[in-house]
Amino acid sequence: MALLKLFLGALLLLQFVLLDGAEPQNLNCPAYGGVPGTPGHNGLPGRDGRDGKDGAIGPKGEKGEPGLPGSESTSESLKSEIQHLNTKIAMLEKAASFNTFRKVGQKYYVTDGIELTFDNGMQYCKDFGGAMVLPTTTLENQALLKLSVSSGLSSKRPFIRITDRETEGQFVDTEGKQLTFTNWLNGQPDDYKGLQDCGIIPQSGLWDDANCDNPHPIICEIETEFTL
Template structure:
């Protein structure tokens, strides 16, 4: 009898915990707002961009350029953004008059409300869409407009210890930080922007221990395993002398010595041909100056808001909240 009572108590605790988990607000990013009625997160970008750059920004943030699914969502986004004209993630770039979303779905599967007289493809140059109170309008994709990014909770991953949705970030107890190596090569400036879009920063080396972490990460991608024409011997690091020639500062404004690591490779920095103003690290952990336009792999790092001393927690929301 006692055994049965213990089992019932444990089942009761399990049910309570399950109920708490189901009611817990999912996490995506700190700069996105969650709307429970749409099971999604949203972010208003008040700095206008052309359609392609707006799309790229949303994708870099792990989201998508919004296409309202319902009239309720359409109205809510206009109210939330307090904007009159917003890019949406739909176009007819592939075939004139055939409007699809950036996921390749017909726009007709979503909320569809054309402004009177639209689409009209003025000068045969209007292939991207904006939303306004009166409906959708086609415009040249090069126009500058504000936009909203959206991330559904469906299949949303949770990397709790690294405080992100991105499972590619891994935690190091040596530095109490999380790291992600990007194997798609970018320029230094693009790498800097890419890390910012992930709510992290282009890595700055603060100790010998951190240098070892990076060299181990880099070693997992030998030069022979990398395809494409780019610098495979170095990774971009968060320092430069762009503000003052020869004075190398980390992206947070400190000298390399103040940052805790200034182990230059022999003969470096040399500002070869007067073109090297950005920072990199060789596979042996030593530093180098590199052309900012050079394409290379890079590492983003996350400084956590709380100290961590628990095992890595990873989970996936494979169902919509109302299905759990």
């Protein structure tokens, strides 16, 4: 009896193993051979793939609209005009910084009434972006005289930018250039006592020579080629 139970248990176990390894049967959805089944539901979307490497170059874009004719030259011209205007404004600011100034032609004569030696006066005007005054026409000489008188400097005879240090008796400007206009007092220059090598303008407006190392009023000129 015990042997029979053992045999039946082994047979039952073998049947269970064989059924477990077989493909499951669909008892609820019988289908006939050759007939497609009902489509299933779509699954969840997969993850985005990674970017590819060294992809193909895209097509060339369309050609842009042509630029306006002369736009580049117009821009450069405008920049130039702005630069000229800024230069003009800077020059006017320099002239207006002095106590006294007068416009004549394309120059401004300016002074603060300071008295210096000839060389120091040259440097003083240079530091302001100008030069010691030197009239080159009768009009400029008259304008200089008026400025000298109105500022109370005429009696002290301001320096003008001429000298004969290089060659005695031959007055030139401080760059060594020959003078195109002179307005000497009669009998001048005379190099009194051999000590007068620089030019001055007295109350008469007629030029004289004087000692370069004695202080005289300094009048500067600021030139500009631009007009408002």
